[in-house]
Amino acid sequence: MAAEGKAIDALSQFQLATSLGPIGASVNFTQSNLYMVFAAAIILGLMTWGMRARAVVPGRWQSLAESAYEFIHRMVTDQVGDEGKRFFPFVFTLFMFVLVGNMLGLFPYAFTFTSHIAVTFGLAAIVFVLITVVAWSLHGKKFFGYFFPEGAPLWLAPIIVPVEIVSYLSRPVSLSIRLFANMVAGHVMLKVFATFVVMLAGLGSVGPFLSIMPLTLNVALVGFEVLVAFLQAYVFAILTCIYLHDAVHLH
């Protein structure tokens, strides 16, 4: 799918480039990182500027900030229990970062950093390291009991232990690929249909009418992508919570 004349070029939108001029180039600061900074600024802005009134009866922005807070807080306490409260800031950061990153990517000309497997895997690796460290520090050597459930017949150990180890190790992989694949697929589709609009519009006198079809589809797709953006952020956060629950309670 190389860019040749009028061919469909759905992948160049994921091409990394340095941003912020020569300063960014000297430290390899990419446009992806620029959007991460935007996302962080939006999150911090919502949670500080939105909460600036600190009112008992919240206004619109304060309601939004509070519902984000309470949504994640409830998720963490429901999934992990009361011991999970200290992980709340982490899960909140993760959820908001992914959510705002997904949403920002839907704006025209914006870069979607969650469409990079390196980024999603980086986030998943943070989660993986965290759950392993938490489980190890809470349970010590008993942590290895996680790979062999209590009460299982001993002769099944050669089967259960490798399966459990593989499933444990595959967590960051599935976590990162799920988000990455969803975002890439959505953005490729948007780009493909957007290209159709332009290509069909160039087809003589009937072209503009034909191009309404992919345009309509793209409008629907954008709505769908908003749903996916939220859903994937939610899935990422809730899976993190479930892993944290396993780490805290060991099954």
Add this chain to the structure above:
Amino acid sequence: MPQLDFANPLLIAQVVWLLIIFGGLYLLLAGRVLPAVGEVLENRANRIASDLEAAQAAKAEADAAMAELRAATAKARGEAQAAIAAALAASTAEAQTRADALNARLAEQITAAEARIDGARAAAMGALRGIAADTATALVTKLVGTADRAKVDAAVGQALAARGNA
């Protein structure tokens, strides 16, 4: 696919910057921002709890006042009923005594009247006996020439007794 082009140094640089940005965001949120939000929510929860408490106290007070009112009403009703009953009893008793007194006077008058009637009848009967005796004596004297007054009296008494009018 540009995402899988691991030869690109920007790919790794991107992850390094991700760790820096994500870490910074986490530290800011965990250290300052989220505790502030949590404080606001906690204040609200406390405020709501205290308001609820106050409302409950007010309700309890209102309930107590209501109960007091009910008790007072019941007491007043009881007193009123007792007063009515007492008044009724008193008037009944007074009416009874009056009726008794009236009855007694009437009975007295009746006995007096009966005594008077008896007296009058006895007097009339006595007069009747005298007249009968006189008449019988006169008749006997005319027929026989002489009459024994004592015998005539006895005969008249006997005749009257036979009629049952003595």
